[in-house]
Amino acid sequence: MGTEVSTAGQDTKIGQSMAETDAVLEVSNLKKYFPVTKGIILRKTVGQVQAVDDVTFTVRRGQTFALAGESGCGKTTTSRVLLRLEDATAGEVLFRGKDILNADKDLVKEYRRSVQAVFQDPYSSLEPRMRVGSIISEPLMATGALPKKEIRVRVEEVLAQVGLSPDAANRFPHEFSGGQRQRIALARSLASSPDLILLDEPVSALDVSIRAQILNLLKDLQDQLGVAYLLVAHDLATVRHMCHSIAVMYLGRLVETGSGEEVFGNPLHPYTKALLSAALPSHPRIQRAEIELPGEVPSPLNPPKGCRFHPRCPVAVMPQCAESLPELENHGGSHAVACHLARSA
């Protein structure tokens, strides 16, 4: 088993040499295609939406891995597949070395206990008819992780960890504000002491004034509990604040991966550069050249031939940009880029 893990690790193109901490979640060559059907009675598949195509990355214990990209790039679909809410078309997902896409019942149960999620909308992600205490204890009750007597204590414990008072447990979600609700959602995800929490745009539905609080809370909890985060976000400021490593997605494919410093300090892919230049600077007086991308994101139903980014790429000059699909290639350290130009440079 152990050898299998290490070979799977070497296959992933994100620099495995840097691995000091062990991997919690290893995703390799994950694909999710949605069939597009026509006809009411005789359904036939007329095409496929390539929502996630050949995605490979590793989330390490106690670290934050960010999946960034604009809306529609497949980052949320990836997270849904990882949560087993959708079936993958192809690929492999190893959780602590065990394949969870074809897992048996016991392993699924263990996975459910060890992986939790926080979603974007704090309003629809809390059951309006349950009291906060029941909402938080649900993961414990459902998997039988704790004896019933200890559940109450545990609920108060996680409420304290997210900075809410114990009597919040007896109230209904609609009595709380958006930020408090997101704290409740976080408390729920912490209840079963998971190894990995998937944060799907955890702060983008919140007021700017509350975002920093929640992000700092997330960081503090990570320091205290050693939980790993898989952060799905479109907001690069959030990502930069939180992540240890990052993968940038465009139209279902990873275009650049690496540690936070590598990608933010030295972006190599033109799309990453454009994204970074679009993020607001920390001070309004700071002058910078903004890279404007022409056109719209093409349809994933019919992705462009060659590099998926080439129709919008400001620097796509090489003929192979329109012909062959670039693979992720290592550019030192854990930094990998899928771009023909980066290689030639």
Added chain:
Amino acid sequence: MVRFFVSRGVPIGLAFVLAVIVYRAIRVGFDSIGLPAVGWLIVLIVYLVGRVGFGNFFRVVKRAPKLPTLIIVAFILTAILADKITGSPYDQNIPNRLQPPGLMETLKTAVREQRFELNENWLGTDALGRDVLTRLVHGARVTLTVTIAAIMLGQGIGLTLGITSGYFGGWYDKVVMRIVDGAMSIPGIFLALLLAVVLGPSFQTVIIAIGLLLWSRFVRTLRAETMKVKEAEFVKLARVAGCSNWWIIRRHIFPNLVNLWAVLVSLEVGVTVIVEATLGFLGAGVPPPTPSWGSLISDGRQYVTSAWWLSFFPGMAILLVVLSVNLFGDWLRDVLDPQMRQRAT
């Protein structure tokens, strides 16, 4: 163990005993249900008070619409205790036939002749000299039993099929929905008449006919709502937390359907009473001489110009009960929603 009994045992027990009472009322006769039914009501109220808490219970009940609640309670008690408060509905007194309502006659003699003479037949007598009030009171029994039994049957089938087909979807959903389409295309009255011909007009036939008329409406509405609730983030999070399908249906889907369900039931009570009356009117209802509200109206039809009271009072009774149940249902919907409940109290 005790907790389990209180939280699960009592509702299951209450539902079971109600089923037995209704069964006895249908098969053995109404005279045998008086005491058990009153006992059942008392247990129900004690259980509800215990469950919600004394203070909460009265705070909620205080906001109930007063007149409709009073009418419903009076209707139920009248039905249960019919043989205790009036005589036999079958006693004929031919010389005393077609007497106008006694209350009015008493009033007339009091005004015209300054003489107080209490007339026995408060609401008059029918063509065979039977007391209309007695028959109305006993008719309430038939109406109540038919209503409860038919709704239990219809909503039982409808809720089960509606939730399962909405939740699981796929070919099962398709099969169920086509059956529902078929059931809805058959006119209810036609189905009831057909059943009356095949099975012979009887109490059970009426219940089955109305139950078969109702179930498809429940399926349609509850399926649609289930599909909506199923897509909510909190259901996805429940799956991430490792909740089983049965758990999700019980803890998330049903609680979010419950106010729609309460409104449907209260609306269908009105429909049931009216359909039962229609069937009685058409001669396919509960066979004479058993009084039901519909057959009372039907019997009075030929005397409508000379003895208006024969049809008028049963008609008023139907009107009042249906209206009260609908108003009560509206209130119930608000009470079952924690957000609305707190706004209301």
